[in-house]
Structure formats: C-alpha cells, structure tokens
Amino acid sequence: MGSITLKQVAKRFGDTEVIPPLDLSIEDGEFVVFVGPSGCGKSTLLRLIAGLEDVSDGVIEIDGKNATDLPPAKRGLAMVFQSYALYPHMSVRKNIAFPLKMAGMDQAAIDAKVNGAAATLNLGDYIDRRPGQLSGGQRQRVAIGRAIVREPSAFLFDEPLSNLDAALRGNMRLEISELHQTLATTMVYVTHDQVEAMTMADKIVVLRAGHIEQVGSPLDLYREPANLFVAGFIGSPAMNIIAGPAAEAYGAPTIGVRPEHMELSHDEGTWRGVVGVSEHLGSDTFLRVDVEGVGTLTARAGGEFPARHGDTVGLTPDPERMHRFDANGLRIAG
C-alpha cells in the first residue's frame, strides 16, 4: 500500500505563503511527478509529505491514516535527495544498512537485505568503498539502494538526476522507471525537467507559485493543456504562443501551436517568414522563423528539411491541433 492524500495542505514561512491550501490524491503504485519552474514549491511539497517540514494547515494521509504530525521515520516513506546525502564516513554497505540498523534489525537480516539491494542495483563491485570514491551515477544508485532496503510504502525523489551529466541522466531515468515497474511501489518525483516528467510519469502535477495548475497523464497535458502556463511548460521545444490579429483570425485572443504541428514548405504557407536559425539533427530539423505580424516561431520537421539562415519559408498550422486560450489564459474547449 502506498496511497498519499493531501487535504487543504498549506505551508507558510512567517507571513509568506509558499503553498496555498491544496488537495491532491496519489494512488497506490502510481508514479507521480511534480514539475514546475524553480521556486514553484514542488520541493517544499515533497518535504511536507516526507515530514521534513511541518504543514501550516491541512491534513496528510498515508495509506488512509493521518500522518500530519508523524516524524519522518514513522511515515513509512524513503527519500532520495538531490545531493545524494550519503554518509561520507561510511562504506556503501554501511550506508545501505543504516536505516535497517536504526530499525533494530538483526545483522543476518541486514546482510541479506543489503546484498539483495546491491545485486539489484549492480553495486557489488564497490560495496566496501566510501561515497567519495564513487562517481555521481554510482552514488545515486547507493542512495536508491538505501531507500529500497527499507521497503517503504512510497519513494520520494527530490530532483535526483540534476547533478548528473546528460548521458547518465538518460540511463538513470530508465533505471528508475524499470525499478518502478519491478517494485510497483508508489513514487513521487520532483523535477524541473519536463522531459523527465513526460517520460517517467503516470501522472504529472504542474505547479506554479505553490498552486497546482493541472494534474493529468503526460499525454493529457500535452494534448489539452489547461492554460497558457502548462501549454508553455510541457513540450520541447516549447509551444509557440501567438496573440493579436493572427490569433483572432482563428477565433481566440491567444492561440498556441506546437512546433511539430506546423507544416513547413518552401513555396506556400499561412504564415511566411525568414529563417533566423536552423538546426539540422538528421532525425529532425528545427527552424526559428521570423514572421511579420506574428512573431518568432519555432517549427519542427521530421527528417531533413533543406533551409538555411535567410531563406524564406512558409508555415501552415494544423487547425485540428491548435490550442485556443481566452483573455485570462485559460483553455477554450473544443
């Protein structure tokens, strides 16, 4: 079991309200990602669930039981920190064994569990080394190992991959997703990287200034962003947001068109503009096009599209996949 329910949970530091009262429900076994820009309160929300911060108002239930006033260790949760937070004076083995030792488990059982976790995470070769002798990826694995031996009802991850380089980040992302499939335990994951959110989550919670902007599956958020903020945040490269007469022509004060939902042509197009920057990746071509009266748009073509700086190209948005927003920035249905 590993369901987590937040009821009107709020957090204030002095007079500053960082999390206004919010409700959220996380089902057992779900992989939930909190995503948002820096300072949106996503880490604070995770720390409230962990018990590392006290809530100012509201109730946190874990597995249906009120856990609001329980200390962190009594909540049955395990956390993986951004800085790994390994104990530098202990070997990998002792790091992983620490929570079991604190729980008063006997040595034979501790050894069995530590060896099991080390095998799962391929830590066997450096089990007797200290954290200082490990690479970033290895350290992160140790931190995950320390979390899984406790067999928690849910894992909390606080930006666990942000200290790793891009290639390693990709690998660890897959490893964490595989771990989730193997353990089938609830995972709550905080990141500012929307690619991590899109690739790993069953459910994404988009946060801004402590408010929940939208909750949904990655594709729901991609296909039907509730407002301009979510529209601009989810998707890479970001959605083109167009206001003014060019948008009004489509019956809305503001419209959004994703780069991949525009047809590129040398000869014709609804909007015609001059290529500023072109990026040719082989698999895709990205163009930054200055369109008079519309603005600078990003367009994406699958495969190679021959266009260089200074060329004139035409862009035709797919009206079926266009997003319309009202004057308040909220999605217009239909």
Next chain:
Amino acid sequence: MARQVTLNRRMVNTAVAWAFGLLIFFPILWTILTSFKTEAEAISLQPSLFDFDWTMENYQEVNSRSNYPRYFMNSVIIAFGSVILGLIIAVPAAWAMAFVPSKKTRGILMWMLSTKMLPPVGVLIPIYLLFRDWGLLDSRVGLVFVLTMVNLPIIVWMLFTYFREIPGEILEAARMDGASLKSELIHVLTPMALPGIASTMLLNVILAWNEAFWTLVLTTTNAAPLTQFIASYSSPEGLFYAKLSAASTMAIAPVLILGWFSQKQLVRGLTFGAVK
C-alpha cells in the same frame, strides 16, 4: 618563459615565507639559546647566537628550586579540563546555531565574539570578588571554569563554522532513515565533524595553556600552572635571564611539541571555511 616566471615567483614566495617564519620564531629560538648560556653571557651587550659555552646549569638550578611536575600537571588539568568542558557546552550550541538557526543566531554569534574584545582587566574585580567569596581562589576548579568562559566564544565559532559545512540534507537523510536526535548526533554528525572537533580542541588547549592573565591573577601555589612557574623567575631577587629562559623553555616545550606534530590539524582548523 611562463614556466620561468612561475618558478621565480615561487622562489620569491618561499623566501618571503621563510623570512616571516624565522622572524616569528626568532624570540622562541633566542629564549631556547639563552637557556643554555650562563647568566653573564645572557646579559652580555654583545650576545652571540651559537658561539658560547653551552651549559645545562640553568635547567639543574630550575629543577632543584621548583617543582616542575606539579606546575606541569596543573597546566594539563586546567588546559584540557577547560577545553573538554567548553566542548560539552559548545557542541550542542554550535549544532543548534548551524542547523536550526533563528533570526537572532547571527547576532548571538557576534555578541559572543565581542566578549573577546573586552579587556579581561575590565571584569577582574567582579570575578576576583566572586572567586574569593566562593572559595575558588587558587583552585584548579576555578581556573577550569574561568578559562572555559574565556575560550568558549572561540570554541563555539570554530565548531559552528565546521558544522555549517556539513550539508543539512545528510542529517535529514538520517532522520528519514529513522535516526533519533541522539543517533543522528552519535552516528552521523560527530563522526563527520571529528576532524573539526579535534582541531578545535587542539587550538584551544594551546590557547588555554598559554593563558597568562587569569592564571597569574587567580593562583598562587596550589593551582599554579606553568605561567606561574615562569613568573616566579622574574621576582624578587631581580631578573635572571638565563634561568627565566630555561623555565620558559620548559613551559613552552610541551605545547611546542604538540603543535609540531599536529600542524596539519591546526592549519585546517584555522583556515576552515576560508577556502572551499
């Protein structure tokens, strides 16, 4: 070319560092050399550095006249006692300031430091009267107490600087792992801070060992440490430089040896937080 410039600069830096080092060490060297001279040579107007008749008579005289082991033991008890007591008070204080700071933490730290700027003579009369009334004059307990108070601000500051370098997330991880406050302090914080605690202890033992004002004012015989031992050679028959130097050398030798073998720890303790 660039290598030549770097080499030249390094040589100049080394020469300047050696010159400063010798300048600072010279009074100690002079004291040690004087302790091996006769009284006549010690006050000679044309003193020689090494070219004199080396003699051990000052040491023999000092040993026969004074009970060095008693002074030495008093110094050990007072220096270590005050630092251990100081650490017992300062570790929790520095932990609280480093990991659960309040708005006033900075102010409290500055206030503690400001007490070091007060001339000790300013509080001499009240402390002397308190010691007299409580029967603490010329007692080791009294000196331990007063030197603890004297060095406490430095101990707290050093530990605070050291603890602040320990990432709070590690202590939070321990809390998530089920560690109680006691386990967190014993299994995580203390082992991680051990080098810092050791260098704090070392430096403050040296400071307490060398402390002269309170040890001279508040003791006469029973609790007299090595500072009294030195001072006893500057009275009443006049100054005997060679014997005074022998007494000084015997007083500073333990701390000099301690400092020599723990240079690394001391430098680390003194520069901690200055460089990442």
